[in-house]
Each structure stands twice: as structure tokens, then as C-alpha cells.
Amino acid sequence: MRLMLVHPSALMYSEIFLRLEPLGLERVAGAALAGGHEVRALDLQVSDRRDVDRELAQFRPDALGLSLNYLANIPEAIEIAQRAKAMLPGCFVFFGGHSVSFIASHVLEQADGAVDAVLRGEGETAILPLLAAIADGGLESVPGIVTADGQGPGPRLLDSIDEPRPARHLMRNRRRYFIGELDPCASIEFTRGCPWDCSFCSAWTFYGRSYRKASAEAAAAELASIAEPNVFIVDDVAFIRAEHGDAIAAELERRRIRKRYYLETRSDVLLRNTEVFARWARLGLNYMFLGMEALDADGLELYRKRVSQDENIHALEAARKLGIMVAINLIVDPAWDTGQFRVVRDFALSVPEIVHLTVLTPYPGTEIWHTESRRLTTRDYRLFDIQHAVVPTTLPLAQFYTELVRTQAVINRKHLGVAAVTGAARALARNLARGQTNFARMLWRFNRVYNPARQLADHHRPVRYELPMPVPVSSGARRQELYLHNRPPAHAHQAGNVHSG
Numbered sequence: 001m002r003l004m005l006v007h008p009s010a011l012m013y014s015e016i017f018l019r020l021e022p023l024g025l026e027r028v029a030g031a032a033l034a035g036g037h038e039v040r041a042l043d044l045q046v047s048d049r050r051d052v053d054r055e056l057a058q059f060r061p062d063a064l065g066l067s068l069n070y071l072a073n074i075p076e077a078i079e080i081a082q083r084a085k086a087m088l089p090g091c092f093v094f095f096g097g098h099s100v101s102f103i104a105s106h107v108l109e110q111a112d113g114a115v116d117a118v119l120r121g122e123g124e125t126a127i128l129p130l131l132a133a134i135a136d137g138g139l140e141s142v143p144g145i146v147t148a149d150g151q152g153p154g155p156r157l158l159d160s161i162d163e164p165r166p167a168r169h170l171m172r173n174r175r176r177y178f179i180g181e182l183d184p185c186a187s188i189e190f191t192r193g194c195p196w197d198c199s200f201c202s203a204w205t206f207y208g209r210s211y212r213k214a215s216a217e218a219a220a221a222e223l224a225s226i227a228e229p230n231v232f233i234v235d236d237v238a239f240i241r242a243e244h245g246d247a248i249a250a251e252l253e254r255r256r257i258r259k260r261y262y263l264e265t266r267s268d269v270l271l272r273n274t275e276v277f278a279r280w281a282r283l284g285l286n287y288m289f290l291g292m293e294a295l296d297a298d299g300l301e302l303y304r305k306r307v308s309q310d311e312n313i314h315a316l317e318a319a320r321k322l323g324i325m326v327a328i329n330l331i332v333d334p335a336w337d338t339g340q341f342r343v344v345r346d347f348a349l350s351v352p353e354i355v356h357l358t359v360l361t362p363y364p365g366t367e368i369w370h371t372e373s374r375r376l377t378t379r380d381y382r383l384f385d386i387q388h389a390v391v392p393t394t395l396p397l398a399q400f401y402t403e404l405v406r407t408q409a410v411i412n413r414k415h416l417g418v419a420a421v422t423g424a425a426r427a428l429a430r431n432l433a434r435g436q437t438n439f440a441r442m443l444w445r446f447n448r449v450y451n452p453a454r455q456l457a458d459h460h461r462p463v464r465y466e467l468p469m470p471v472p473v474s475s476g477a478r479r480q481e482l483y484l485h486n487r488p489p490a491h492a493h494q495a496g497n498v499h500s501g
């Protein structure tokens with residue numbers, strides 16, 4: 001069967017800092033290729049929308065799958081589905097991915113016949129049964145399927161994430177993937193799932209709090225096959241288990257693989273497994289993203305982060321000692337006044353790290369989607385990108401964005417200053433010499449992309465597709481009700497009791 005897979009465009013604001021390969025889509029492609037299907041893929045982050053039409057006309061796929069990890073991409077994906085159906089009425093169009101999994105039937109209704117099915121949950125286990133069912137019938141028994149006729153069996157978790165390998169070779173324009181000065185940059189997954197349960201996050205609800213690890217051999221073999229010199233490790237929390245991080249490091253040392261890495265982790269994990277991070281720093285770990293989220297105990301408690309402010313501060317010190325550059329994430333609560341923005345600006349200027357701000361956003365799949373008592377001020381999918389306020393702001397909205405952008409600009413100026421005097425300037429020159437311009441463009445586009453008037457205007461665009469209304473549940477509701485994957489694989493307990501709180 002001919003299968004075409006598409007990842008939608010980059011989101012409005014994040015694309016200046018990064019653009020990364022769609023690993024989930026590549027893994028679904030890998031599973032379909034392993035099943036003997038003919039597969040083509042397009043990533044609209046790095047390709048033109050007109051390429052979809054061109055590819056549909058030339059390849060004439062029997063099935064078209066779109067990746068929807070991000071809510072903000074849903075309107076675009078529906079438009080692509082409608083266009084594909086108009087061009088190829090016999091083509092089976094389906095959606096899959098993180099965010100759409102939580103609101104599958106709602107999106108199917110909105111697509112009004114242009115989308116035949118949504119596959120909830122992990123795509124690798126469902127793609128071959130789906131393609132077989134498109135040919136021979138039996139859609140209702142595909143794991144995770146939702147169609148206009150109703151919901152099929154629950155989604156199935158992969159037993160081992162070692163296979164299938166992502167079909168990286170299908171992606172065109174790979175040189176356009178980058179994160180900061182790691183340009184160009186590939187992505188890899190060492191583990192899947194997160195055992196913590198932060199109230200604003202859907203990583204744990206998607207995987208039913210399960211946690212799986214790739215074998216060290218498979219992880220190293222995959223890294224060895226990656227051509228790019230830089231790699232983003234997509235794990236929700238890297239190196240939770242010290243022995244796992246060590247085992248992969250040992251394989252890389254044995255194979256003499258040296259690249260530069262970027263990863264995301266938690267302060268308590270960094271403090272507990274400092275030796276592992278030190279070993280990875282020697283292997284090329286240059287950058288790390290720490291989700292600190294709040295500067296005070298109340299905020300940390302509210303987000304159920306299960307980390308103290310002391311641990312956060314110690315983690316920054318530990319990373320500095322290891323020579324790893326840290327980007328800190330802080331969540332901006334729409335309830336903030338000017339004083340709270342000032343506190344964050346002062347903090348950002350007082351530390352050498354880069355501070356990244358995201359706006360608290362209840363979205364489907366998170367606990368706060370059900371428990372947040374403030375009413376939504378908008379249900380426009382495009383504003384659910386954690387750069388916009390979707391619940392009432394204490395400051396008038398225009399002033400809220402002015403404060404937000406001012407704070408980001410202060411941080412960015414600091415960042416540019418740092419770039420001018422540190423190794424980043426050398427990296428910039430090196431990248432430009434090699435024709436890699438993604439990083440340079442990012443540094444100079446900030447003022448054009450981030451401006452309060454633009455952010456405010458985003459709220460006044462005509463809205464065609466809206467999120468469903470949140471269904472309130474009591475905060476004491478059973479956890480399992482939030483889970484998308486309900487049956488962890490047999491070995492999910494490998495993670496052990498890693499909860500920090």
C-alpha cells in the first residue's frame with residue numbers, strides 16, 4: 001500500500017529557537033516500511049505546503065496520515081485533510097499523535113468527513129493493523145482507532161522501544177533541523193514515558209505513567225547511524241536511571257562516538273545522578289533544559305513538581321560545575337501582576353543561564369484541563385501553544401503581553417550579549433562558514449517574532465475550529481481516568497519507584 005505521512009508546520013513562536021525532526025512520525029514510517037509498504041513523508045516545518053499537493057498528485061497515496069502532537073496544528077491538519085479528500089476521494093485520511101489522541105472524536109466531528117479515523121496513542125503498534133484493515137476491512141478492531149462509527153479497542157504500547165528505527169532517510173531538508181547553535185541537529189529517543197505527575201503536563205497521562213528504556217546497544221547503534229554532529233535527546237526526563245545512562249555512555253565510549261547533545265531533565269535527577277551527567281558532559285553533552293517551572297514553594301506545590309527551590313538552585317550549581325549550559329523553563333501564570341514579572345526579570349538577570357518562559361495553559365490530557373476553575377477566554381486551537389494566555393489575565397491582556405515580551409526581550413538581550421562574548425560567537429561563525437544559517441537567523445529575528453501587538457492580534461483572528469469544552473472532574477478523581485494508555489507493558493515496572501515526592 002502507498003502511505004504518505006505529513007507533519008504540519010512549525011508553531012508561530014518556537015520556530016525561531018528550534019526546529020526538530022518529527023521523530024514520532026519517522027517511527028510510524030519505520031513500522032510501515034518494515035511491513036513492506038511504500039512510504040513517503042513530508043515535514044511542513046521544513047517543506048512548502050504546495051509540496052503536499054505535488055506529492056498527492058504524483059504519489060497518489062492510498063492512505064494519508066498526519067501527525068498532531070500539537071493542538072495548535074489541528075486547524076491546518078483539517079485543511080490539509082479536506083484538500084487531500086478533494087484531490088483523491090479514495091484516499092484514507094487519518095490523524096495520530098499526542099494531542100489529537102485526547103480529543104479524537106471531537107476532531108473527527110470538526111473535520112466533517114475529511115478525516116476517516118484518528119489513531120490514539122502510540123502509532124507503531126497500530127499502523128500495520130490499520131493499513132491491513134483499509135485494504136481488507138475490520139477497521140473497528142485496530143488498536144486505538146476512533147472513527148465516525150465509534151471507538152475501537154484501546155491503544156497498545158510497544159513492548160520494546162528498540163524497534164522500529166525511525167525512517168530518518170525519508171525526511172527531506174534535514175539540514176534545516178536545529179536547536180540553538182546545535183545546527184544541524186538530529187533527534188533520538190532513549191526512554192519513553194515519565195513516572196512523575198505534574199499537573200500541567202500530559203506526558204504522564206499519555207503513557208499511563210509507564211516508563212520504557214531502549215537497550216544500550218540499540219541506542220548506541222542508532223546514534224552511530226545518525227549523520228548529524230548534534231543530537232537532541234527527546235526523553236521527557238533524561239537519565240532517570242543512572243545505570244541506563246551509564247550503559248549507553250559505555251557503548252558510545254567503546255564505539256568512540258562523539259557528538260554534541262542537548263537534553264531535558266529534572267533538578268532532582270541531575271543532583272541524584274550527577275556522575276552520569278558528568279560522563280555525558282565528557283561525551284559532548286553541552287546543553288540541558290531544566291523545567292524549574294516556579295521560583296517559589298507555592299508554585300512548585302501547585303504544579304506538583306515534587307522538587308524544592310533549594311534543589312533547583314543546587315542543580316544549577318551542579319550543571320555550571322560540569323560546564324553544561326542550562327536553559328531554565330519558568331511557567332508564567334496569567335494571574336501575574338507587574339511585580340511578579342519584575343521578580344522573574346531580576347532572577348533571569350542574576351543567573352548566567354538562559355531563562356525560557358511558557359504561559360500556563362490547561363490543555364486536554366493534563367490534570368488542570370479538568371480542575372482549573374478559571375474559565376477559558378478562548379478555545380481557538382492556535383492559541384494553545386503555551387505562548388498565549390487562554391484563561392483570564394489579572395493585567396489587561398495587552399499589558400500582560402507587554403510584560404511577557406519585555407521579560408523575554410531582557411532575557412534575549414542577555415543571551416545575545418553572552419553570544420557575543422562567549423563560544424557562541426565562534427559557533428555562529430563556524431556554522432555560517434558551513435552554510436548552516438538556522439542559528440544566525442534565530443538570533444536576529446527575535447524582535448520581529450515576539451511583539452505584544454502581534455500576540456494580542458492573534459486573539460482577534462476569525463476562529464473556525466475550537467477545542468471542546470473541558471469536562472470538570474473532582475481533583476480526587478482516579479488517576480487512571482486521565483490515562484490514555486491504560487495497560488503498561490509487562491516490564492513497565494523497570495522504572496521502579498522513582499517518584500521524588
Ligand code: B12
Pocket residue numbers: 005009010011012014015018019020021022023024025027028065066067068069070071072094095096097098099119121122123124127189193200201202203206234235236358363364384385386387
Ligand atoms: C521532543 C518534544 C519536543 C521537541 C520536538 C518536537 C517535534 N518536532 O516533534 C521540541 C523541543 C521541538 C518541542 C517543542 C515544543 N513542544 Co514539545 N514535546 C516533546 C516531547 C517531550 C516528546 C515528543 C517526542 O518526540 N516523543 C518521542 C516520539 C517517538 O513520540 P511522539 O512524537 O509522541 O510520537 C508517537 C505518538 O504520538 C504517535 N504519533 C505521532 N505522530 C503520529 C502520526 C500518525 C499518523 C500516527 C498514526 C501516530 C503518530 O506515534 C508515535 C510513536 O509512538 C513531548 C512530550 C511527550 N512525551 O510526548 C512534548 C510535547 C509534545 N510538547 C509540547 C509543547 C507544549 C511544545 C511547545 C509548544 C513548547 C514551546 N512553546 O516551546 C514547542 C512547540 C514545537 C513546535 N511544533 O513548533 C506539549 C504538547 C502540548 C499540546 N497539547 O499541544 C508536549 C505534550 C509536552 C507537555 N508539556 O505536555 N517539543
Ligand code: SF4
Pocket residue numbers: 194195196197198201202203204236237266291
Ligand atoms: S517531570 Fe516533566 S515530563 Fe514528567 S510530568 Fe513533570 S513536566 Fe511532565
